[in-house]
Amino acid sequence: MIDDRELEVLINEVYEYHGFDFGGYSRASLKRRVDRLYQLDGFSNFSEMLSKVRSEPGYFKRMVEEITVNVTEMFRDPLFYKVLREEVLPILGTKPFIRFWHAGCSSGEEVYSMAILLKEANLLHKSLLYATDINPIVLDTAKKGIFPLQMMKQYSENYMTSGGKKDFSHYYTANYGFAKFGEDLSEKMVFSEHNLVSDGSFNEFDLILCRNVLIYFDKDLQERALCLFDESLAKLGYLALGTKETIKFSPIQNRFRQLNREKIWRKTE
Amino acid sequence: MEKNRIISGCKLLIIGGSAGSLEVLMKILPGLNTLPSFAIVLVLHRKSTEDTTLEELIAIKTNIPVREVEDKTPLLPGYLYVAPSDYHLLFEKNDVLSLDISEKVNYSRPSIDVSFESAAEIYGKSLVGLLLSGANADGTEGLLAIKKAGGTTVVQNPESAQMPTMPQNAITYTAPDYILDIEHILKFITLINS
Incomplete structure (x- = not known):
């Protein structure tokens, strides 16, 4: 100790x-x-x-x-994904081009979950998913899209609870205890190292997802990250945090409106 | 069991439980009135669903105001906090709660050991740890940490527990300060800081 x-x-x-x-x-x-x-x-x-x-x-x-904690899963909190599917993507879908940023994406499970949602909403072709993490090793895993096969049962259940109607297994190929997700999902993904502590804004996005990352930061650093997200969001863009995270105590909250009970906020100006 | 000294200077009572512990809490909580001098934190093994049924169930049974735990929730005396599902609950130096989704410990998230150890680091002698009914070994390491840091440890009498494994394991490995039946647990809590 x-x-x-x-x-x-x-x-x-x-x-x-x-x-x-x-x-x-x-x-x-x-x-x-x-x-x-x-x-x-x-x-x-x-x-x-x-x-x-x-x-x-x-x-x-x-x-x-x-x-750094790299525990993540596909469709973690399925009801969150259900709201994305039913309320957020239909609105974003009216745009000619949609940019996403997964900040602190770890090994990429949430990025692939998003790509599945986009594919099913027929929006993936006009989307770009930026996925960043401080840790280059997990980014390598994310790029490959190879996850343990033993997790697929739970992911498949999560997927269905999120409103998924397809057979989840058609998204991957099972081999030697691993599930490899198709390149049709990953072709719109861009992976890159980015440190929320020290790096700045690098693009303008329509939806920024940063779920269960801010819990590891103190208030000051949380504030820095939230300002960075605010700067990086387009007008009427969305910010999604983890189920126990909030922007409630941040000055940026005045510019955002929360969607019902979900941890999704829309930038109002 | 040691002589029945009254606990004083307690800032936090942390309660860990698994299978069979909710029934115990349903008996104890209605008997507690406001406890303005310390906070209570419940760390219970629960399903990894995101609803707040457990918080609501507990809130119905007690006069103590129940606070939902979010990241960096301040820990205030007089309130009861429930560790949310699918997160480990940790304690920061400035009386703030923080959350962590790292690997499960003892097949559990929240894990009782993780929260007990973290609370022991911050609250030391001002901490009382209570371990209730359960079917696995979570909580034993945590009680050891509380003891080592100078806190007080209490374990439910396994004979009164629906699932005796967890309290029994703790008794075998930690020699707790108190081993109490359900009604004595209630009495013990009401005497804290009195």
Whole structure:
């Protein structure tokens, strides 16, 4: 176990040596992740961990991969996707061209879920899905569109609850315990590294999805990210957050109107 | 069991439960009036659906105001909080709750161990941990952490539990400060900070 002071030292050193700033991350979760890594890699004391992080770029990569949470699933919170399907996409569909941004996309399960919705709404051909994450390793997985086959039963149930009518299995090819999703889904996806802590706006979007990412940030960093989303949204664009996240305490809320009870807000000006 | 000392200086009572624990809470909660000097947090194993049925069910049974937990919800004395489904519930230094969707622990999210350990780090001696009925081993590590941090640990008497595995496991590995039947749990809670 590392203590609070050691965690702050690690945060400072990581910034100094690698330019990644974890200073705005919520400490409770970050400390748990760092502790987990400390135990996983069998360090006997903190300075041993620190020097490895400083001097081995490969190990630093591993650290970023392990301390950022990459748990995600397809059609997580199916009723959220149902609202997208029934209320948001019909409106976006009237545009000649639709841009999406999945901020903090992890291994891409939500991006593929969105592509399925778009395909079924016959909108994928005029859509572009930007998907970004701080972690290049998960982006590689996302690009491939290969997910564990054992998850498909649950994803298929989620898909149906979200209002999906097709046989979910026709979207992927099963092989050696993995499900590979078709290139007809991924051809409109653009994957890229982007750090919500330090990088800026890079395009204008009609829907930004950032679900269960802000929970790892403190209030100040949340505010930064929300302003970035505000800047990056077109007029009347939508912002979607996780089921327990909100813009309620942010100054940007004045420019947004919430859709019913869902964690979807529409920019009003 | 130790001598029946009255708990003082408690800021947080954290309650963990799994199968059979809701029945216990339904008996205890109506007996509690306002508890203005500390907060109660419930961490119950629940289905990963997104509705708030559990919160509503609990709110009906108690006079203590129930607060829905969202990311960075302030933890205030006098309120009862329920860990939402499909998130781990953590505690921050500035009396704020935070959420985490990392891997399940003990096949559970929320996991009782995760919340107990996090609460122990922040609240130390000012924490009381109570573990109720359940069919797995979640909660034992968490109680150990609470004990180590100087907090008070209470376990439901397995003989009074619908599912004795969870409290029994905790008793075997942690030597809790109190092992109590349902009615004594109620009495114990009303005496906190009194």
